[in-house]
Amino acid sequence: MNNLVIKNTVLFVVLVLVQVLILNNINLFQYLNPYIYIVFVIFYPLRKEKGSFLFLSFLLGLAIDFFSNSGGINAAATLFIAYIRLSLLSKILNKTDFDFQTFNIRSISLGKSFSFILILTFIHHLILFGLEYFSFNSIETIFTKTLLSTLFTTATIFIVIILFTKKN
Amino acid sequence: MQQIIRFIEKYRYFLLFLILEFVALFFTIQSHSYHKSKFINSANAVTGGFYKRVNNINEFFHLKSENERLAKENARLKNSLLIENHTTDTTNQFLRYKYITAKVYNNNYTKRNNYLTINKGLSDGVDAEMAVVNSRGIIGTTNSVSGNYATVISILNNYSLINAKLKNNNHFGTLSWDGKSYKTVQLNDIPRQAIFKIGDTIVTGGKSTIFPEGILIGTVKDFEQNRLINISLFNDMSALGNIQVITNLHKAEIQQLEATNNE
Structure with a gap:
């Protein structure tokens, strides 16, 4: 338990720093950035009690907002995907009861974990860019940015998962 | 219950x-909303401190180009000193603007609403709504200010509306940004009778209490029928190092006068 707290605290801090100090400055093709910090939502252990998880996700988004002067858009988007995580997972895996203690993103098949991450990332980015532009005039920009960034983020998240987690 | x-x-x-x-x-x-004081911003000690550390390293890589720019600025200023009369009696001239040098700690230019973090704050005399420029031209206006840091609303921001004019004929309009390219901004509301062509210089208008008149902005790139002018910026917004914050020493006086007029 204690080990888990330390691990997630370190993950939280590292993700914030990596995101704001390195990844926000990548600017691929001049405007694409991967938002890797949402792996927190993917990695955080599944529990029946999800109050602390929701609160931590909110805080993570808010921390990113503090650094990038973006109001509360990251907080809103991250909180939303944190809230739908469990129901989305049970939809994708087609079951309602989980082995909460041992569940791990590497323990499900590659295709299923891919669609899980892709959908979460897409929803997160859509909320993020929707709130950032906040106008129907720029709906085209919102969708292009969402789609391209989703591809970029998903690819980077997969690299992170392969590099930093052990296969069961 | x-x-x-x-x-x-x-x-x-x-x-x-x-x-x-x-x-x-x-x-x-x-x-x-533009005028509210904001809670979530990067002008606090924690975020500012982090950006400061990173900038210490990052600065090193831009030393050469930054030095070159400063040397050019020096030469230009020395040339203008030679042109002007050296024996001007400064006792009867008003000092209207004061420049404070600062460094950019964090710079965004890829989002819809871009902000910069700079290393000067209240303790250095920087306050909200001051002009931010460098030798190439306009950068933005200060927004949230803490003790040692301040955030700047870049001109690449939906909420940045700056009074600008054509350099050769004094017709003025409003500068805004459509969120597409960081090299281009837009000028709206230029009157119908104004005559201009591609390549004309656009400068700040001096109709506000924030910007002095004649700060460089860019040149006319192209324009549409409805008089929306695309302007290619002189400044490279993706590489900003040393900048200046401009204090208008007459701001309080002007605002006081305008407030009494409105009553």
């Missing part, structure tokens, strides 16, 4: 989600 408690217990995660989401949206909406 029992029912209410049971309801809250049943939907407690959903309620927590709703509350936090409302808080996040509140911060978002607050950040969209």
